[in-house]
Amino acid sequence: MQEPLKYEVEVQEDGRVELKVPLPQGTPVTVFVTQEPVDDFYDLLLASEDGLDLWDDEGEDWDEEEGAQATRLVADPREVERLAEEREDENWAFRDWIKLEFDFDDERLMSVVRELADDITAQIDCTQCANCCRKTTTEVDDADIERLADALGMTITAFQEAYLEFDEDYGGRWLLPAPCPLLEGNLCRVYEARPTSCREYPHLHNDFRAASISRISNTFICPIVFNVVEEMKYALRWPHRNRWRR
Ligand code: SF4
Numbered sequence: 001m002q003e004p005l006k007y008e009v010e011v012q013e014d015g016r017v018e019l020k021v022p023l024p025q026g027t028p029v030t031v032f033v034t035q036e037p038v039d040d041f042y043d044l045l046l047a048s049e050d051g052l053d054l055w056d057d058e059g060e061d062w063d064e065e066e067g068a069q070a071t072r073l074v075a076d077p078r079e080v081e082r083l084a085e086e087r088e089d090e091n092w093a094f095r096d097w098i099k100l101e102f103d104f105d106d107e108r109l110m111s112v113v114r115e116l117a118d119d120i121t122a123q124i125d126c127t128q129c130a131n132c133c134r135k136t137t138t139e140v141d142d143a144d145i146e147r148l149a150d151a152l153g154m155t156i157t158a159f160q161e162a163y164l165e166f167d168e169d170y171g172g173r174w175l176l177p178a179p180c181p182l183l184e185g186n187l188c189r190v191y192e193a194r195p196t197s198c199r200e201y202p203h204l205h206n207d208f209r210a211a212s213i214s215r216i217s218n219t220f221i222c223p224i225v226f227n228v229v230e231e232m233k234y235a236l237r238w239p240h241r242n243r244w245r246r
């Protein structure tokens with residue numbers, strides 16, 4: 001496996017840059033030049049794929065035609081749950097690495113996560129899944145309750161009695177239980193008025209590192225999260241990945 005080297009140098013007067021590399025004379029190398037700051041380091045990593053034998057892993061597909069998609073997309077929530085169980089130790093080890101060792105700052109990390117999340121979300125049809133609506137409870141605030149009651153033509157009290165549970169923990173809060181009583185088949189009866197938490201699920205545009213326990217837990221439930229975490233292992237070049245695959 002080749003080790004890519006990263007240099008930060010200044011362009012000299014005549015437009016030249018000098019790089020002293022620990023390789024024998026005559027070794028062919030490929031050099032990418034970008035102007036700092038690099039807006040999207042993830043693109044740079046992907047651009048380097050073709051020239052480097054980085055994925056020393058025969059057990060996984062690297063589909064050069066797909067480019068960014070390093071792993072097979074898994075959309076079936078039952079298959080996702082099975083694979084998440086199989087990869088549970090691996091995923092927690094990856095989470096520890098992100099949290100404790102990986103040197104991207106939060107902003108840089110999130111630019112990779114957001115890009116992967118947008119790409120994978122576009123490939124998954126939530127109306128064929130609805131697993132989050134079946135498996136997770138949803139906290140609703142006063143504005144959510146008012147909007148939902150209005151959408152259903154009910155008073156707030158009638159809506160609370162018919163659909164919500166009151167949780168005494170954390171100072172008290174209203175919850176839509178799981179499976180959600182507002183789910184019909186795979187569709188939400190109140191989609192336009194759905195709670196803020198439902199709109200933001202699976203929360204991949206929020207700070208991944210700070211919420212990493214929740215994100216790894218969601219690999220069991222949400223195909224988008226499962227696939228994003230799998231892609232992150234490649235995109236961020238997690239060095240311990242091969243340790244877990246047989
Ligand atoms: S309110 Fe709608 S989107 Fe939210 S959990 Fe229930 S069915 Fe799903």
Ligand code: SF4
Pocket residue numbers: 124125126127129130131132133201202221222223224225
């Ligand atoms: S957000 Fe995730 S769990 Fe929810 S329906 Fe979409 S893919 Fe399924």
